[in-house]
Every structure is written in C-alpha cells, then in structure tokens.
Amino acid sequence: MSDSQRVLDAVRRLVRQLRITDRAAQQSVGVSAAQLFVLSQVGQTPKISLGELAERTHTDQSSASAVVARLVEKGFLVRERAPDDARRLVLTLTSTGRAALRKAPSIAQEALLAAVEKLSASERRQFADTFHTILDAIGAEKCAPLLFEEEEERKAPRRKKKIG
Numbered sequence: 001m002s003d004s005q006r007v008l009d010a011v012r013r014l015v016r017q018l019r020i021t022d023r024a025a026q027q028s029v030g031v032s033a034a035q036l037f038v039l040s041q042v043g044q045t046p047k048i049s050l051g052e053l054a055e056r057t058h059t060d061q062s063s064a065s066a067v068v069a070r071l072v073e074k075g076f077l078v079r080e081r082a083p084d085d086a087r088r089l090v091l092t093l094t095s096t097g098r099a100a101l102r103k104a105p106s107i108a109q110e111a112l113l114a115a116v117e118k119l120s121a122s123e124r125r126q127f128a129d130t131f132h133t134i135l136d137a138i139g140a141e142k143c144a145p146l147l148f149e150e151e152e153e154r155k156a157p158r159r160k161k162k163i164g
Contacts, residue, residue: 014112036107
C-alpha cells in the first residue's frame, strides 16, 4: 500500500469512527457526539465558564456557545451566576445531564485527544503542521464547529421568508 493510500485510508477510518460514535451518542442519549463531548467536559469541571469550556474542547467560543444553547434547551445544562462573581456565567449539569453521561457511550473526541497527547511534542507539531497543509490545499474552512455539530444544524427545518 502506498503512503498516499495509507493516508486516505487513515482519514476514512477516522471519519468512520467519528460517525459511528456520533450515531451511538444520538441513539443512546439523544445528543450529537459534539454535545456529548461538551456534557462530559462540564461534568469533569462543574461551574465552568463558556471561555474555559471552549478552551477544554479546543474550539472557539461561538461554536461552544451554540452547542451549550442546544444542551440548555434540551435540559441537560443550566447557565447560572458564578457564586464568587455575579458578572460571570457558569455551566452546570442538570440531573438529566448527569443521567445522560452515565448511560453515554465512549466519547470519541476524548479518545482522540488522549491519543494525540501520547505523541511527543515534536510529533504533535509535525502532525498538526502536515494536517493543516493538507486541509489548506483542499480548501477546508479555517474554523470549523465541533465535530458533526454542523450536520445537526442542517437537519433543522428552514423558515420560509415572508414576502411583502
């Protein structure tokens, strides 16, 4: 197998694994894999701010905020004032969120991050540089939402514009 074939095969395997875990999360808990990842991070760090959550999920604040909004709407998370600073909002799991985490399948993003963290610093840097070079060459967006979260947005029915 050529190196090019190995790379393409590795990408296929990764995408397949992420899709499988996304479907498993939706079937067992009723949330996307991205939402499950966010729930897990909030569960590991109760009273976490949105900025801290974005940092922990390795994404931008607007992507994290969109996922949080869906989880609040579904009753998995609550936003509340921080006990030590009333200007700051923090996120906490509800009892529904805790129950979802107990029955949730493994979280692919956490496994992926753990595997990447096992690489040496120079291996991580080289992998990131190479991967970004490939993504830039194929015209991939510079900033993407959490894994598979954008697919959920596309499923939402579109509102018809009023004419007149």
